[in-house]
Amino acid sequence: MQKTKKIRGHKRRLKQIEYWKQFHLSTNLNEILYKWQDHYAKIRIYPWNGFTTGNSHVPEPRGKTREAMLNGLFDIYENWKMQLDKMGEPYYLKIWLYEPNFSKSEVVCAIRDKLHKYDNTFLEAENNAVLKTEPYGSARFKIEAMEWEHNIEEEHHTNFVGEPGDYASLDDFNASRQFLKQMLKKPHRTTIYEEPIGDITEFYSFKRGNVWIGGD
Structure with a gap:
């Protein structure tokens, strides 16, 4: 806290x-x-x-x-x-x-x-x-x-989490994935890219x- x-x-x-x-x-x-x-x-x-x-x-x-x-x-x-x-x-x-x-x-x-x-x-x-x-x-x-x-x-986040090998540890990877999962439970709007940027296909906007x- x-x-x-x-x-x-x-x-x-x-x-x-x-x-x-x-x-x-x-x-x-x-x-x-x-x-x-x-x-x-x-x-x-x-x-x-x-x-x-x-x-x-x-x-x-x-x-x-x-x-x-x-x-x-x-x-x-x-x-x-x-x-x-x-x-x-x-x-x-x-x-x-x-x-x-x-x-x-x-x-x-x-x-x-x-x-x-x-x-x-x-x-x-x-x-x-x-x-x-x-x-x-x-x-x-x-x-x-x-x-x-x-x-x-708004605060913006993309759907990109990456692969376990992109992180210092598996715990870090799981924490990042869990963070996005929890964020998406909150009210937000979704924007889908017309042309993906690598693995990024959409981003999420949260009112602040x-x-x-x-x-x-």
């Missing part, structure tokens, strides 16, 4: 958030996009940086910490928008707001050959849910000033939450 890690040092976290925000505000998009044609600003604040140690679960940021992160995303969005407008060409610029996995939220932009790269990143939600702004404190006013599309965050795509 995973333990929930207690988050301490909130003043220090707020300083880290400010540093993270200023780093992205100083980004020269023209230079980066000329080379890569897309860019993003993920929330990279310890301990919400995607890395955990031991058997522990990091709770999602709340209160002033979450509010500061979201305000940071909006500030980055506005700064990048000004830079992109000056470039004078079509662009993709959105905030991806995850719920309940807020710490995965980010600002994403793209131009030219990658302009439509993110059009089908997520499964579009079929309901008419509305983004609730109350939990976000003062940042809710910025949320309400944007248009938001409701999408689904919502993603709200926001922009002007």
Whole structure:
């Protein structure tokens, strides 16, 4: 069983958030996009940086910490928008707001050959849910000033398990096969490849939450 890690040092976290925000505000998009044609600003604040140690679960940021992160995303969005407008060409610029996995939220932009790269990143939600702004404190006013599309965050697995010889031990092989078997007992959707990739003929998508795509 995973333990929930207690988050301490909130003043220090707020300083880290400010540093993270200023780093992205100083980004020269023209230079980066000329080379890569897309860019993003993920929330990279310890301990919400995607890395955990031991058997522990990091709770999602709340209160002033979450509010500061979201305000940071909006500030980055506005700064990048000004830079992109000056470039004078079509662009993709959105905030991806995850719920309940807020710490995965980010600002994403793209131009030219990658302009439509993110059009089908997520499964579009079929309901008419509305983004609730109350939990976000003062940042809710910025949320309400944007248009938001409701999408689904999913975790994907393929049907490929392999052969016993592909694993360090038979126990590892059986554990991988059992894991997939247990996963498929959960609600999911199945996509079948028109052309198999080796032994991969289909993949399974499991809902993990919502993603709200926001922009002007």
